[in-house]
Amino acid sequence: MTSKETPKKAYRASNSWIDSTSCRLCRAVGDTSRRKNIFKPSNRALLKIAEQICGHPIVYEVDLPHLICRPCERRLNNTVDFQKVIVETERSFHQSESSQTRFKRCVDVSPSISQPPRSRQVTCAAPSARTSLSFDSCQESRENIENVSPLQDDQSLKQQLNMLLREANKQLVNITRRDEPSVLRDGTYGGLSQETWMVEIVNELSTRCLAIAEILSRLLDCSMLDPGKKLPPICLIYSIIMFTRCHELSRVQRINTVTVLLTEGKASSNVSNRLTGIKYKSDTFLRLNILFERLNKYGFCLSISKKYVVLDDIGKQFLDHAVELVKSGRKFVFVVDNIDWEEKVHDMRKVHQNKSVHAVATSMVFTRVSSDHLPDDGPQKDIRTCNFCELVSMKEEDLKEIQKRYRILVARILIKKFPEFSTLNPTI
Numbered sequence: 001m002t003s004k005e006t007p008k009k010a011y012r013a014s015n016s017w018i019d020s021t022s023c024r025l026c027r028a029v030g031d032t033s034r035r036k037n038i039f040k041p042s043n044r045a046l047l048k049i050a051e052q053i054c055g056h057p058i059v060y061e062v063d064l065p066h067l068i069c070r071p072c073e074r075r076l077n078n079t080v081d082f083q084k085v086i087v088e089t090e091r092s093f094h095q096s097e098s099s100q101t102r103f104k105r106c107v108d109v110s111p112s113i114s115q116p117p118r119s120r121q122v123t124c125a126a127p128s129a130r131t132s133l134s135f136d137s138c139q140e141s142r143e144n145i146e147n148v149s150p151l152q153d154d155q156s157l158k159q160q161l162n163m164l165l166r167e168a169n170k171q172l173v174n175i176t177r178r179d180e181p182s183v184l185r186d187g188t189y190g191g192l193s194q195e196t197w198m199v200e201i202v203n204e205l206s207t208r209c210l211a212i213a214e215i216l217s218r219l220l221d222c223s224m225l226d227p228g229k230k231l232p233p234i235c236l237i238y239s240i241i242m243f244t245r246c247h248e249l250s251r252v253q254r255i256n257t258v259t260v261l262l263t264e265g266k267a268s269s270n271v272s273n274r275l276t277g278i279k280y281k282s283d284t285f286l287r288l289n290i291l292f293e294r295l296n297k298y299g300f301c302l303s304i305s306k307k308y309v310v311l312d313d314i315g316k317q318f319l320d321h322a323v324e325l326v327k328s329g330r331k332f333v334f335v336v337d338n339i340d341w342e343e344k345v346h347d348m349r350k351v352h353q354n355k356s357v358h359a360v361a362t363s364m365v366f367t368r369v370s371s372d373h374l375p376d377d378g379p380q381k382d383i384r385t386c387n388f389c390e391l392v393s394m395k396e397e398d399l400k401e402i403q404k405r406y407r408i409l410v411a412r413i414l415i416k417k418f419p420e421f422s423t424l425n426p427t428i
Contacts, residue, residue, distance in 0.1 A: 030348055039066050
């Protein structure tokens with residue numbers, strides 16, 4: 001039997017739960033062919049950086065991993081680069097400080113500056129009779145200037161500025177009224193799809209809000225009659241001002257929401273935002289929602305919830321058009337299209353795996369030419385022997401136009417393949 005005096009041997013317990021192919025720094029599991037041995041002499045610099053961050057030496061042990069993944073290698077290199085940037089910035093600041101320091105010798109303390117003779121020093125009691133410059137005549141005007149308060153000009157400028165701002169506020173309030181609706185109030189599908197919406201906004205700005213138009217034209221150094229390339233920023237600034245005052249004037253914000261930010265994450269794992277408490281589907285969807293919140297706060301677009309309202313309005317427009325086509329006797333079919341793809345992750349982990357995505361799109365296709373009068377029990381004629389003009393009623397003018405286009409098409413092919421036919425260029 002053993003006793004307390006029996007010597008004991010210390011040994012390390014087996015770490016069967018540790019994967020020797022995982023990363024030594026982040027424990028990520030991946031392809032070992034794309035990883036480096038951190039204890040090799042060529043990777044000594046990376047090991048030193050990791051030890052500085054960790055605060056204690058990282059020793060090689062048989063039971064522990066000895067490889068590092070690519071993301072950890074990039075992080076260590078970025079740390080060194082960032083440290084170099086900080087050192088270079090501090091050095092440049094101190095160099096600029098020393099180079100901008102200037103020294104000037106003062107008259108009272110510098111013995112090298114020669115003083116004029118006492119006989120030439122002019123006093124106010126006994127002016128000199130010699131012809132020379134005298135500033136005594138400016139003494140009175142200088143005293144008058146000193147007596148003028150410098151705040152008088154500032155007060156007059158503030159008064160003029162307040163008058164301009166009051167006039168601008170009055171014009172903006174009139175634009176928000178519903179009795180004379182603004183072009184920014186048109187948030188329908190027709191208003192969003194119209195190509196001349198920026199011209200309409202500039203026309204309203206130039207006719208109904210002259211004060212804001214004058215301010216923007218001076219700030220952007222352009223004319224409202226011909227803004228040129230500065231037309232989009234003018235419309236965006238004006239729309240943000242009006243959207244901040246009245247959320248019903250959201251025509252530009254709706255366009256930005258639909259055309260610029262119409263994306264959504266597709267990951268299946270759930271991610272919760274600790275700041276807002278909202279549960280999202282993925283990191284991409286989380287970043288998208290945060291981007292929506294920031295841009296909505298700045299007045300650039302609508303909120304993430306309003307995006308679906310805009311999409312419903314656009315869909316209702318097409319649905320109403322589809323109802324009208326059905327009432328007129330047109331028939332339609334549903335066309336379903338699907339696509340499958342696989343998304344592979346760069347750094348695979350337990351909660352970050354490859355996944356397969358399946359997407360389905362459904363659309364309604366209406367028949368442009370009615371086929372109700374045609375029999376469906378079989379083909380009427382053999383397509384190899386039938387005359388096309390008998391099946392489709394065409395006028396003589398249509399046939400001549402088709403022949404003309406075929407001749408042009410054949411001439412273009414001949415010119416492209418055979419340069420000798422280049423004389424046919426004027427005819428086509």
